[in-house]
Amino acid sequence: MSRATRRRIGKGIQIALLVLFSVWTLAPIVWIVLSSVLPQAALTSTPPDIAIENFTLDNYRGIFGEDSELLIGLKNSAIVATLTALVSIALGSAAAYALARLSVPGGNRILLLVLATQMFPGIVVIIPLFIVLSRVGLTDTHLGLIIVYLSFVLPIVIWVMKGFFESIPVALERAAAVDGASTLQTFRLVVLPIAIPPLFATGVFAFIEAWNEFFFAVIIAQTNAKTAPVVLAEFSGQYVSLFGQMVAAAVVASIPVVVLAIVFRRFILRGFAEGAVKG
Amino acid sequence: MAEIELIGVEKRYGDVVVCSDVNLHIGDGEFLTLLGPSGCGKTTTLNMTAGLDEVTAGEIRMNGQVVNDLTPFERDVAMVFQNYALYPHMTVADNIGFTLKLRKFKKDEIKRRVDDVAEVLELSHVLDRLPRELSGGQQQRVALGRAVIRQPQVFLFDEPFSNLDAALRMRMRVEVKAMHQRLGITSIFVTHDQEEALSLSDRIAIMNGGKIEQIGTPEDVYSRPCSTYVARFIGSPQMDIMVGSIEDRGGRATYSVGSTSFEIPAGAAPSTHGAVDLGVRSEHIRIGQGGTPLKVIVVQPLGSETYVTLGDADLTFNLTARVPGMARYTPGDLLDVSFDPEGLLFFDRESGRRIEADGALA
Numbered sequence: 341m342s343r344a345t346r347r348r349i350g351k352g353i354q355i356a357l358l359v360l361f362s363v364w365t366l367a368p369i370v371w372i373v374l375s376s377v378l379p380q381a382a383l384t385s386t387p388p389d390i391a392i393e394n395f396t397l398d399n400y401r402g403i404f405g406e407d408s409e410l411l412i413g414l415k416n417s418a419i420v421a422t423l424t425a426l427v428s429i430a431l432g433s434a435a436a437y438a439l440a441r442l443s444v445p446g447g448n449r450i451l452l453l454v455l456a457t458q459m460f461p462g463i464v465v466i467i468p469l470f471i472v473l474s475r476v477g478l479t480d481t482h483l484g485l486i487i488v489y490l491s492f493v494l495p496i497v498i499w500v501m502k503g504f505f506e507s508i509p510v511a512l513e514r515a516a517a518v519d520g521a522s523t524l525q526t527f528r529l530v531v532l533p534i535a536i537p538p539l540f541a542t543g544v545f546a547f548i549e550a551w552n553e554f555f556f557a558v559i560i561a562q563t564n565a566k567t568a569p570v571v572l573a574e575f576s577g578q579y580v581s582l583f584g585q586m587v588a589a590a591v592v593a594s595i596p597v598v599v600l601a602i603v604f605r606r607f608i609l610r611g612f613a614e615g616a617v618k619g
Numbered sequence: 620m621a622e623i624e625l626i627g628v629e630k631r632y633g634d635v636v637v638c639s640d641v642n643l644h645i646g647d648g649e650f651l652t653l654l655g656p657s658g659c660g661k662t663t664t665l666n667m668t669a670g671l672d673e674v675t676a677g678e679i680r681m682n683g684q685v686v687n688d689l690t691p692f693e694r695d696v697a698m699v700f701q702n703y704a705l706y707p708h709m710t711v712a713d714n715i716g717f718t719l720k721l722r723k724f725k726k727d728e729i730k731r732r733v734d735d736v737a738e739v740l741e742l743s744h745v746l747d748r749l750p751r752e753l754s755g756g757q758q759q760r761v762a763l764g765r766a767v768i769r770q771p772q773v774f775l776f777d778e779p780f781s782n783l784d785a786a787l788r789m790r791m792r793v794e795v796k797a798m799h800q801r802l803g804i805t806s807i808f809v810t811h812d813q814e815e816a817l818s819l820s821d822r823i824a825i826m827n828g829g830k831i832e833q834i835g836t837p838e839d840v841y842s843r844p845c846s847t848y849v850a851r852f853i854g855s856p857q858m859d860i861m862v863g864s865i866e867d868r869g870g871r872a873t874y875s876v877g878s879t880s881f882e883i884p885a886g887a888a889p890s891t892h893g894a895v896d897l898g899v900r901s902e903h904i905r906i907g908q909g910g911t912p913l914k915v916i917v918v919q920p921l922g923s924e925t926y927v928t929l930g931d932a933d934l935t936f937n938l939t940a941r942v943p944g945m946a947r948y949t950p951g952d953l954l955d956v957s958f959d960p961e962g963l964l965f966f967d968r969e970s971g972r973r974i975e976a977d978g979a980l981a
Contacts, residue, residue, distance in 0.1 A: 511704035514671050519718035519765070520692035529717075533708040 376400070376588035383584070399588035410589050413571030417551055418596070419482050420567060424489040424550035425543045431490070432497030433539060437527060439498070440505035441513070451502070454495045462555050470559060480561045488556050493546040504538040505531065540607035548597050568593040621681045621695075621772040621805050622647045623668065628677035630663050630829075637663045638829040641677070648803045652816040654852070655826035661809045662777055664826070668807060669775050670694050681772065697766035698775040702782060703758045705750040705765075712737070712746040715764040722769075736764045756787045760794075767798070774799075774806040780815065792818060813853045817841065825849050843964075845981040847971040850898050850964065856926055859938045860898040860966065867892060877935035881911050884960035890978040896966040901926065903962020904940035910957030913938070920945045929956060 382389040403410045478484030516526040554569040575586035628641040638660040645651045653661035666672040670691040686694050716729045737743045740760040780788040816823045817837045824834045833845040844850035850858045863876030872888040873880045913929040925946040930937035965974040973981040
């Protein structure tokens with residue numbers, strides 16, 4: 341077999357694998373989008389009747405009707421996810437910078453402790469957490485959810501940002517010191533502007549985590565602070581399942597995340613690459 | 620402008636001593652180089668002088684005032700770093716003007732001074748570019764510009780040319796020397812390149828294991844190295860040091876190494892005899908003017924001169940002589956070798972210190 345043929349076969353296998361992977365990832369999404377624009381009857385017939393004249397926006401009208409639960413859920417999710425993202429990058433980057441650059445007593449132990457919080461499954465902490473939150477009156481509030489979400493996104497933000505800060509040459513900060521910058525000025529004028537890509541990446545990550553989270557939300561915030569995933573689940577009731585509306589709501593709920601990912605794709609890729617690889 | 624003194628300066632991290640008992644006096648407007656291999660403590664000494672690393676013991680004074688607890692900014696030093704340390708998100712103009720911006724200079728004043736500096740350093744056409752869009756030489760000049768713009772008391776250079784190729788390094792050397800001659804600002808320059816040190820400095824401090832081994836003018840350290848360490852570190856090709864002994868043969872001093880012996884010119888031998896090391900630089904080795912026959916081992920023509928490496932039959936030692944022009948010798952040739960009397964340096968075997976004519980150690 342000539343070299344060219346071998347290369348062509350290799351290329352063919354590569355493309356086949358990529359196609360397989362794309363189908364594997366995209367098929368459920370396509371299925372959900374299709375389901376959301378088809379009436380239940382067309383969907384449940386075998387094979388599913390996906391003729392273009394069956395397409396309808398009824399499911400979408402249904403979920404955005406009067407007193408739309410979904411709208412309230414989306415609003416709650418937006419508040420909780422945005423604040424989780426903002427607070428986690430503010431606190432996380434400051435903590436990461438301190439751990440990376442300043443001599444923090446017991447710094448390594450703090451880092452391990454931070455990491456250790458990631459090792460407990462949610463089911464283990466949910467009951468004590470619920471008790472604590474209800475004692476301080478934070479169940480079913482935005483703040484309660486934000487605090488819970490911060491506890492599991494902050495460790496990741498801290499670790500990624502610490503890796504990134506350590507990859508910045510120390511000489512840069514020393515140069516700033518020689519130029520006359522205080523520690524705070526160095527952080528604000530030299531380090532932070534360089535750290536924008538990883539900050540965006542970790543911020544988007546925190547947003548998505550908080551936006552998608554279901555388990556804690558369903559237990560801690562059942563009424564007033566109910567988030568979109570909880571509302572989605574409620575479409576599947578004990579007696580009736582509004583499958584069409586549920587998938588329509590799922591499509592709507594995934595739009596912000598998809599938009600975020602597309603808009604910040606460049607930052608996210610660069611951010612995680614820079615955070616992961618030490619320079 | 621400033622006069623700098625380091626008095627008994629020490630730096631340790633826990634039990635690890637990086638520098639100890641560093642004593643230096645750098646005169647106003649002087650250009651001093653800290654020279655040594657990596658890990659000898661030269662950069663740490665520079666960082667302590669800058670105020671970037673704290674001293675564990677000792678005092679640093681500038682113009683007589685103790686500055687141990689002052690920040691780099693308060694010491695009014697400017698520094699050029701090994702990897703340039705340019706702010707990657709700022710344009711060239713912002714990089715150069717950053718220090719003035721921090722000092723709250725007016726915008727048009729900053730612009731005027733940045734333009735002036737850029738013109739001198741031939742950076743005017745790249746002021747709007749980011750550092751990553753510049754060549755290595757341009758980046759280095761931006762780093763210089765950032766140091767020059769505020770007319771500091773002291774310039775500190777931390778191996779600024781080590782990332783540049785040989786030709787560029789040569790050019791930057793000329794630029795730095797010209798800049799020092801023009802501005803006359805006290806400068807401390809750290810390098811492991813002995814040629815750089817010799818060509819730039821008023822004085823050189825050679826460091827070894829966190830201590831200063833010798834301080835002197837380039838002429839001093841080259842011609843009168845205080846030890847085999849300095850002798851080997853300075854000069855290219857490296858000084859040849861033979862391990863033999865001085866013997867008295869019928870009233871004439873000879874140096875024996877292996878089965879070979881050289882006659883020591885009258886007056887060149889120290890008063891002590893016995894087992895000592897003999898060092899001689901390539902330019903003090905004479906070929907074909909009588910003396911001891913040695914075999915040619917390797918010939919390296921370099922254009923303007925030729926390095927001829929010679930040795931004895933058992934290869935117990937070798938010597939590299941420098942011959943003008945393109946000398947045509949063939950390996951295996953036998954050549955007579957003798958030494959210039961002023962080029963012979965004797966070293967104590969145990970301590971490595973140079974032995975003066977009166978037998979005392981340098």
